[in-house]
Amino acid sequence: MLETAAAAAAASASSPRAAAAAVVSSPRRGGAAAHHHRQWSPPPFRACLVVLWLVGFGFVILWQGTSVGRVRLYTRPPMPKRAAASLSLGQWVASPPVYDLREFGAVGDGRTVNTAAFESAISAIAERGGGRLTVPAGRWLTAPFNLTSHMTLFLAAGAEILGIQVSSDLVSNKFGHNGTINGQGQSWWVKFRRKLLNHTRGPLVQLMRSSDIIISNITLRDSPFWTLHTYDCKNVTISETTILAPIAGAPNTDGIDPDSCGNVVIKNCYISVGDDGIAIKSGWDQYGIAYGRPSANITIQNVVIRSMVSAGVSIGSEMSGGVSNVLVENVHVWDSRRGVRIKTAPGRGAYVTNVMYRNITLENVRVGIVIKTDYNEHPDEGFDPKAVPTIGNISYTSIHGHRVRVPVRIQGSAEIPVKNVTFHDMSIGIVDKKHHVFQCSFVQGQVIGYVFPVPCKNLDLYDERRELVKQSTLQNISDIDYSF
Ligand SMILES: *[C@@H]1O[C@H](CO)[C@@H](O)[C@H](O)[C@H]1NC(C)=O
Ligand SMILES: *[C@@H]1O[C@H](CO)[C@@H](O)[C@H](O)[C@H]1NC(C)=O
Ligand SMILES: *[C@@H]1O[C@H](CO)[C@@H](O)[C@H](O)[C@H]1NC(C)=O
Ligand SMILES: *[C@@H]1O[C@H](CO)[C@@H](O)[C@H](O)[C@H]1NC(C)=O
Ligand SMILES: *[C@@H]1O[C@H](CO)[C@@H](O)[C@H](O)[C@H]1NC(C)=O
Ligand SMILES: *[C@@H]1O[C@H](CO)[C@@H](O)[C@H](O)[C@H]1NC(C)=O
Ligand SMILES: *[C@@H]1O[C@H](CO)[C@@H](O)[C@H](O)[C@H]1NC(C)=O
Ligand SMILES: *[C@@H]1O[C@H](CO)[C@@H](O)[C@H](O)[C@H]1NC(C)=O
Ligand SMILES: *[C@@H]1O[C@H](CO)[C@@H](O)[C@H](O)[C@H]1NC(C)=O
Ligand SMILES: *[C@@H]1O[C@H](CO)[C@@H](O)[C@H](O)[C@H]1NC(C)=O
Numbered sequence: 049m050l051e052t053a054a055a056a057a058a059a060s061a062s063s064p065r066a067a068a069a070a071v072v073s074s075p076r077r078g079g080a081a082a083h084h085h086r087q088w089s090p091p092p093f094r095a096c097l098v099v100l101w102l103v104g105f106g107f108v109i110l111w112q113g114t115s116v117g118r119v120r121l122y123t124r125p126p127m128p129k130r131a132a133a134s135l136s137l138g139q140w141v142a143s144p145p146v147y148d149l150r151e152f153g154a155v156g157d158g159r160t161v162n163t164a165a166f167e168s169a170i171s172a173i174a175e176r177g178g179g180r181l182t183v184p185a186g187r188w189l190t191a192p193f194n195l196t197s198h199m200t201l202f203l204a205a206g207a208e209i210l211g212i213q214v215s216s217d218l219v220s221n222k223f224g225h226n227g228t229i230n231g232q233g234q235s236w237w238v239k240f241r242r243k244l245l246n247h248t249r250g251p252l253v254q255l256m257r258s259s260d261i262i263i264s265n266i267t268l269r270d271s272p273f274w275t276l277h278t279y280d281c282k283n284v285t286i287s288e289t290t291i292l293a294p295i296a297g298a299p300n301t302d303g304i305d306p307d308s309c310g311n312v313v314i315k316n317c318y319i320s321v322g323d324d325g326i327a328i329k330s331g332w333d334q335y336g337i338a339y340g341r342p343s344a345n346i347t348i349q350n351v352v353i354r355s356m357v358s359a360g361v362s363i364g365s366e367m368s369g370g371v372s373n374v375l376v377e378n379v380h381v382w383d384s385r386r387g388v389r390i391k392t393a394p395g396r397g398a399y400v401t402n403v404m405y406r407n408i409t410l411e412n413v414r415v416g417i418v419i420k421t422d423y424n425e426h427p428d429e430g431f432d433p434k435a436v437p438t439i440g441n442i443s444y445t446s447i448h449g450h451r452v453r454v455p456v457r458i459q460g461s462a463e464i465p466v467k468n469v470t471f472h473d474m475s476i477g478i479v480d481k482k483h484h485v486f487q488c489s490f491v492q493g494q495v496i497g498y499v500f501p502v503p504c505k506n507l508d509l510y511d512e513r514r515e516l517v518k519q520s521t522l523q524n525i526s527d528i529d530y531s532f
Contacts, residue, residue: 144198145179147172149188156186158210163191173199183207183227192250203227203266211252211272226290228267229253236272237298237322249273249300255281264288274302275321280341284312291319295356295383298322303353305329308341308369315349325353325381327362328371330398333431336368337397344372352380359386360413363400365423367437370398375406382411387452389418390439394463395426397435403442410449416476417444417456419491421464440467450477453485455501459528460490469493471507475500489526 147169150156154165166181170193173179178198185206192211195201203209207227231252239245252271255261259282268275269292276291278284286304293301303319306312307329319325330336330343353360360381363371381387387410390400410416419439439460449455455476460466470493478485478501488504495503497512504527509517 144200145173145176147179147181149181149183154188156184156188156207158187158189160189161191161212162188163193163212166190166193170194170196170199183209203229226265226267226288228269230269231271231275233270233272233293233298233301237301240299241297251275251277251305253277254279255284257281259283261285262287266290267292269293270298271301273300274305274323276303277305277307278309278312279307281306281309282311284309286312286314287316289317291317291321293321295320295322295354302327306343306346307331307366308339308343309346310342310344312343312346313349314347314351317351319351320354322357323355324358324362325355325360325384326351327359327364328374329364329366330369330371332366332427333368333395333397333435335427336366337432337435340369342370342372342398343367343374344370346371346374348374348376348379350378352382353384354382355384355386357385359389359418360384361388362386363390363403365391365393365396365425367392367400368396368398368435371400372402374403376404376408377406379405379407380409380411381413384413385415386418387413387416387449389420390442391418391420391423392437392439392464393421393423393425394433394436395424395431396437397432399438401438401441405442405444405447407446408444408448410447410452410455410476412451413449414452415454415457416449416452417447417458419458419460419466419469421459421461421466436463438467439464440469442466442468443470443472444474445470445472447471447474448476451479452476453479453481454487455485456504457487457528458489458491458504459487459526462490462524465490465492465524467492469507470496471499471503472496473499484527484529487528489528490524492520492523 149162149165149169152165152169154160154162169181173181174196180200180202182202182204184204187208187210189210189212203225204227205225209227209229211231229252236249240249249272251274252268253275254277256279261278261281261284263276263286265288267290271293275293276286284306291303299322301322303321303325304314305327308331314326326348328343328346330341331339348361361376361379363374376388388405388408390403392400419442421439455478458466458469469491482501486501486504488506491506494508494510496510496514503509505522506520506525508519511517
């Protein structure tokens with residue numbers, strides 16, 4: 049497994065689809081042969097990053113407070129302390145080099161195009177096998193650029209990276225003193241709406257086939273398309289991140305899209321965007337089935353989301369690699385069309401299983417909890433309609449809220465029945481209608497203790513001591529009503 053991951057990580061730097069991507073990949077990249085006899089190896093990359101990050105704060109202070117010389121200290125390669133063979137990998141032995149973007153001629157006036165400065169800084173870091181690029185306060189206009197492995201892009205307070213409005217796909221990543229990456233997506237949204245684009249728009253930050261990534265304390269705004277797309281990545285932490293886009297008229301500006309990723313933590317974030325806040329995915333129909341890379345072990349905690357045109361937290365609709373072991377906890381969804389949603393369709397195959405929602409607050413939301421199994425959008429005619437997904441083992445615990453029109457709409461079908469859904473401790477203030485607001489079809493599961501509004505007849509009822517009160521015989525009846 050690890051070898052595969054390493055190979056995939058190595059591929060990332062040269063994959064064309066890594067364009068405009070912030071690629072931070074595994075320390076194992078660089079070719080298997082070179083590694084076989086090496087005597088020194090870097091610490092696990094997660095540790096590297098954390099160290100870099102902490103050291104980073106020191107540097108920012110030092111650098112701002114005292115001398116540029118301190119930074120320059122690292123502009124020459126450190127003396128090698130080990131065999132030349134593995135040095136070709138370019139790993140640093142002492143401290144990682146630290147560069148300031150201005151050393152490469154960049155000007156942060158919001159008008160000068162700094163793409164070349166970013167590129168030379170990053171190739172300097174690549175040559176050294178890693179390091180840190182500090183982007184100081186200022187407005188740094190640039191076309192898309194690639195990151196490299198073992199790199200920290202550190203945005204100081206007041207730093208803003210601005211995407212050029214005319215280029216094809218966009219910019220890069222990540223953590224620091226709550227600096228901003230601004231995709232300036234307005235012109236893209238307009239072109240998309242007028243159908244003037246021949247290609248898909250680029251995400252603002254894209255990480256592909258990489259591992260051990262930390263994105264923290266940064267603001268990402270006005271992405272042309274999805275804001276932060278992690279694709280086929282492992283060990284990703286996204287925290288203290290603010291993601292903003294207009295809540296209307298900014299098509300497809302999803303906040304975070306973990307896509308075929310394992311071990312992802314998203315916590316302490318604020319997201320207000322023009323599409324889904326967070327959308328967990330794993331590939332689309334026959335292509336996703338063939339690629340076969342699930343999204344699994346995903347934790348979303350302490351996140352506030354507004355999604356006026358779509359959903360707070362979505363799973364799917366592209367889930368053909370499978371989605372499992374998802375915890376969504378302490379999440380507040382407000383002024384949104386949907387709260388937490390699972391979407392799929394025949395043709396997707398795979399599964400969505402072991403999903404736990406806990407302590408979810410819904411405020412002014414049209415439909416709170418959604419499972420939809422007929423989302424029939426397909427990439428082309430080549431999908432297999434017999435590839436039906438299985439959906440089950442989903443629990444909703446401590447779900448509260450007010451001003452919700454339809455708290456629950458779980459729409460299984462004869463082909464894709466929804467199995468083993470559990471509700472425990474739910475009370476949601478509804479807007480007006482008192483009937484048909486807990487809608488179900490083809491769903492099997494249970495309600496434990498008191499739940500408001502009154503649950504659909506499809507579910508078995510248990511008391512708080514987990515003793516059966518009433519077993520349902522009507523799992524397949526349908527009470528789905530789209531009229532409100
Ligand atoms: C990023 O790297 C890939 C592969 O090396 C390359 O094809 C692509 O053009 C680069 N993108 C940019 C924006 O430099
Ligand atoms: C985030 O950035 C702010 C603004 O510069 C800074 O004060 C704060 O210490 C940073 N927080 C963390 C957790 O890094
Ligand atoms: C980061 O900046 C945004 C505004 O750009 C602000 O809303 C947010 O509270 C800041 N986050 C932190 C952690 O300082
Ligand atoms: C899209 O393609 C058409 C026809 O191939 C071409 O005329 C047009 O300039 C292209 N538009 C863009 C924005 O590239
Ligand atoms: C992910 O992190 C775990 C624990 O920190 C580590 O054991 C594992 O090797 C990492 N996986 C990858 C692919 O880097
Ligand atoms: C999820 O976690 C389990 C148990 O720790 C592990 O076996 C599995 O490989 C992980 N899945 C992914 C996609 O990382
Ligand atoms: C529930 O989540 C909210 C945030 O939405 C948080 O403020 C609260 O402390 C959480 N409650 C518990 C019991 O964890
Ligand atoms: C639910 O979990 C059980 C036990 O892990 C498993 O056997 C079953 O296949 C799962 N059902 C669904 C629909 O995911
Ligand atoms: C139902 O799902 C719960 C998790 O929500 C799981 O613990 C339990 O084993 C499942 N039961 C069956 C019969 O699959
Ligand atoms: C409901 O439909 C499913 C298939 O879609 C079937 O397996 C199940 O037996 C039906 N349940 C009842 C109670 O009729």
